[in-house]
Amino acid sequence: MRRAAIWTIALLIASAGAHEGTGSGTPALPGIGSATSLLVVAPHPDDETLCCGGAIQRVLRAGGRVAVVWLTSGDAARMDLVLLSHSLLPAPAVARALGAQRMGEARTAAARLGVSAQGQLFLGYPDGGLLELLGRHRASPYASATTGISAVPYGDALYPGHPYTGESLERDFLAVLERVQPNLILAPTPLDEHADHRAAGLLVQSLAPRYPGAPQLRWWIVHGGEGWPTPADLLPGLPLTPAPVARELAPAVFDLEPAEEDGKLFALKAYETQMRVMAPFLLSFVRSNELYSVRAH
Numbered sequence: 001m002r003r004a005a006i007w008t009i010a011l012l013i014a015s016a017g018a019h020e021g022t023g024s025g026t027p028a029l030p031g032i033g034s035a036t037s038l039l040v041v042a043p044h045p046d047d048e049t050l051c052c053g054g055a056i057q058r059v060l061r062a063g064g065r066v067a068v069v070w071l072t073s074g075d076a077a078r079m080d081l082v083l084l085s086h087s088l089l090p091a092p093a094v095a096r097a098l099g100a101q102r103m104g105e106a107r108t109a110a111a112r113l114g115v116s117a118q119g120q121l122f123l124g125y126p127d128g129g130l131l132e133l134l135g136r137h138r139a140s141p142y143a144s145a146t147t148g149i150s151a152v153p154y155g156d157a158l159y160p161g162h163p164y165t166g167e168s169l170e171r172d173f174l175a176v177l178e179r180v181q182p183n184l185i186l187a188p189t190p191l192d193e194h195a196d197h198r199a200a201g202l203l204v205q206s207l208a209p210r211y212p213g214a215p216q217l218r219w220w221i222v223h224g225g226e227g228w229p230t231p232a233d234l235l236p237g238l239p240l241t242p243a244p245v246a247r248e249l250a251p252a253v254f255d256l257e258p259a260e261e262d263g264k265l266f267a268l269k270a271y272e273t274q275m276r277v278m279a280p281f282l283l284s285f286v287r288s289n290e291l292y293s294v295r296a297h
Contacts, residue, residue, distance in 0.1 A: 028254035028292045029055060030184060030216050036064030039182035039215070041204055043196040044074040044127065045106035046271045050285040051220035052186050053113055053264035054256040055292075059184075060114040067119035067180040068110055069173070071200055073154060075099030076127035076146040079277040092148030099127070099147070099154060102273055109270035113263060121179075123172050124157035126164050130199035138166035173203060177211045185215050190297045191246050193223040205296050218292040221246045222285075234283035236261060240291055249293035256288055 038059045042048040048056070048068045056066050075098050081090040103122055110120050125133065126144040133142055141150040142164040150164045158176070162168045185208055190201035201219065208215060224243020237258075242251050256264070265286045269275065274282060 026250075026252055026294050028252035028290070029218060032059050032062045032064060034063035036062065036184055037180065037182045038064060038066045038184045038186065039176070039180045040066070040068045041185060041187040041200055042068055042070045043130065043188060043194070043200045044072055044077075045070055045102040046074070046109070046268070046274050046282065047188070047197075047222055048106075049109050049113065049264060049267045049271070050222055050282065051188075051290060053267055054260040054290050055186060055254060056113045056115065057260045057263050065119070065180075066113075066115050067121060067176075067182070068106075068115055069121040069123060069176050069180075070103070070106060071123050071130060071169070071173075071203075072125050072127040072196060073099035073122060073157075074102040074127050074273075076144070077102075077273070077277075080273045081146065083277070090146070092146065095144075095146040095148075096153055098273065099124070102271075103154065103156070105271045105273060109267040112267040112270060119180075121176055122154065122157045123159070123169070123176075124152035124154045125169055128196060129164065130169070130196045130203075133164065133166040133169050134199050134202060135166075137164065141165055169203070170207060173207055174210070177208070177215075181213070182211075182215045183213060185217050186292065187217065187219060189219040189221050189246055189249065189293060191249070192221050193225070193245060197221075197223060201296060217296070218294065219249065219296050220290070220292055229281075229284040229287070232280040232284045234265070234286055236265075236286065237288050239289050240285065240287040242291060246293065249295050249297070251291035251293045254290045254292055256290065261286060261288060 036059050040048045040052045059066050075095045129142050143150045152162045187204040188197040188201045190198045221243045225245045228243050
């Protein structure tokens, strides 16, 4: 009975909001084919699956190339740290171990979506500190309150030991663009309510136009307003409606095939650390579509 009631409410919400903000007439994504080189910019492990898992599968099935760059390793996830350490004051070593664990989960999730090991790129910058790097710490190193360090600590990141500065982050991101040579980038909108997501969007907005070939940009959102997505549950076949804070961007609908929706769920289940603390929220992104905007904000 509870599941039936949820479905009834969900269908009412979807029918009321499915077309809000989607009337721009611009396709959600440019034409996908064997020439597509897609770069997904993820602030943390799991973001790439939540918002782009379907698009990733579609590009690969069309014979295109996909790379994911994770700007942080998610080493400041508060509830995970408390559970791992059994303490309200986790030690820095616990945070670094969490970052390594989440990187492993990201590799599994990306592989389940079909992304090759060569396309799985980690930068290892401070979770919760990206906006600081674009502001007060462009030149002076930022010290992470959770890991206790001010440089990339992960030996399997692209550039271990690089300082936690905005200048270093920008250089590393430009190096990723050179390495991947994307013609399509999917990135978080700077309207996202999470500071790391806003910073990631600003980074892409600033640097992507400098890359030769002018890759096309599309923008997505994860933290889009209190209570969104609604309902917070796994409801396969239900469409995702526009986030309240991003409706002005008129996001366009990218419809997923049932197999792509299933693949997205399979990838998401790799994130055991996150699923144990926020499964309903994460599962709400396993819907029959994904939403992408042409405008950043």
